[in-house]
Structure formats: structure tokens, C-alpha cells
Amino acid sequence: MFTRQQKILPVAIIIIALVLSAVLVFAAEQTAKPIVPKEKTSLFNGEDFSGWSFYLDPEKGKGVDTKDVWSVKDGVVHCKGLPFGYMRTEKEYSNYILHLEWRWPEEATNSGVLLHVLGKDAVWPRMIECQLESGNAGDFWLIKGVHIAGHTEHTQDYYNVKKLKPSSEKPAGEWNTYEIICKNGTIVPIVNGVIQNVATGAELTFGSICLQSEGSPIEFRNIYLEPVD
Numbered sequence: 001m002f003t004r005q006q007k008i009l010p011v012a013i014i015i016i017a018l019v020l021s022a023v024l025v026f027a028a029e030q031t032a033k034p035i036v037p038k039e040k041t042s043l044f045n046g047e048d049f050s051g052w053s054f055y056l057d058p059e060k061g062k063g064v065d066t067k068d069v070w071s072v073k074d075g076v077v078h079c080k081g082l083p084f085g086y087m088r089t090e091k092e093y094s095n096y097i098l099h100l101e102w103r104w105p106e107e108a109t110n111s112g113v114l115l116h117v118l119g120k121d122a123v124w125p126r127m128i129e130c131q132l133e134s135g136n137a138g139d140f141w142l143i144k145g146v147h148i149a150g151h152t153e154h155t156q157d158y159y160n161v162k163k164l165k166p167s168s169e170k171p172a173g174e175w176n177t178y179e180i181i182c183k184n185g186t187i188v189p190i191v192n193g194v195i196q197n198v199a200t201g202a203e204l205t206f207g208s209i210c211l212q213s214e215g216s217p218i219e220f221r222n223i224y225l226e227p228v229d
Contacts (some may be wrong), residue, residue: 094206116207138163138196149201
């Protein structure tokens, strides 16, 4: 027969397990809550990659040190562009204006700003891309079945929504400014002061922000968030 102490012990273990489970769920919910900027918030300190993680294509990037792809010098992020991958904010954000500047030090080719990335890393994750490809900055790419208003029927993994106006980009070697407004499912990419696109009803409204390595050398600087009214 079981003693009273032997009967109580399994019950105590179950109660402790349930409490720990509830604590872990609560902690996960708190971690998942996106940050809504209330003031100017720097994402890049100009000195190192504090607050960022890195991901490279697991096949083409096998054995490659991310430090050989991404580096910081004189307040500028330098990206070699190969292998494919991205730098990703460790925190998730919602309802903000993203400001960044980019330029092509050599040939103008391809990159992008990936918005509202959630979950595991991949090439490429489910997200909304604000294009940086030369001549097409301001395009949207809806990745892995993401929908926005007016484009809810597509089933493609990679779906392009063209920008509204002719290119407002500067030539290679000169700095461009990207301001991307994100608020409650509305996304407005502004290239050098020109509104190039408008998305409404986006199903992804928060997540990490990523900068792509996708083709050739590109540089970034002055990366920060501002509140959106």
C-alpha cells in the first residue's frame, strides 16, 4: 500500500509542472509582444551589431562566418551581398516609421528591407519586402502567401506589387533615403521623398525587421524608428 506521503508526492509534482507551464506561457506572451516606438529609437548604434542577429543560406552559406559578410566601419554597415541572407532585429516592432539610408558602393543590383518577420529564419521567411533592387525600390514582394488588400487571391510564394511611380533612386555611389510607414496593416514606402507604394490590409502587422544580403555589396546607415501618428 502507498503511504500518505507517497500519494501526495505525485500530486505535488503535477501542480509544480502546471505552475511552471503557466509561467513559461506568460513569459512567451510577454516576449512576443511587439514594441511600439514612443520616441526615436536607434536600431544601429554605428559601432557594432548590438540588437541584431544574422542568418545565411544554410547551403551556400555553409561554413561562412557572418563577419565575412557583414561588418561596420565609420558608422556604416557594409554587406558583401553573398551568400544570401539577412541581418535581423532581435526585437519585434509594430506601428512605426522606419528610416534608413542605403547606397551601392559598386554596381547597383539587389537587396531589400524585410518587414514583420516572425518565427524561424529561412531563405526566405514569410514577410513583406520593401524592394531595394535597382530601379524598383518601392515595389512590394509578398513572400510565402502573405496578402494585402487588393491582392488576396494569389497563392504564389513570391508575389510582386509594382511601385506607383518612376524610379526616384540615386545612382550607385550616392546615398538614398528609405522611410517606411507601418501602421495597423498599412505600409507606405517613401524613396528619397517620393511615395512609391501604398499597401492596406496587410495581414502581417508586426515582427522583426531585416536587411538583405542578396547579390552584391550594399551599405546601410542611420537606421532608426520614429513614432507614427
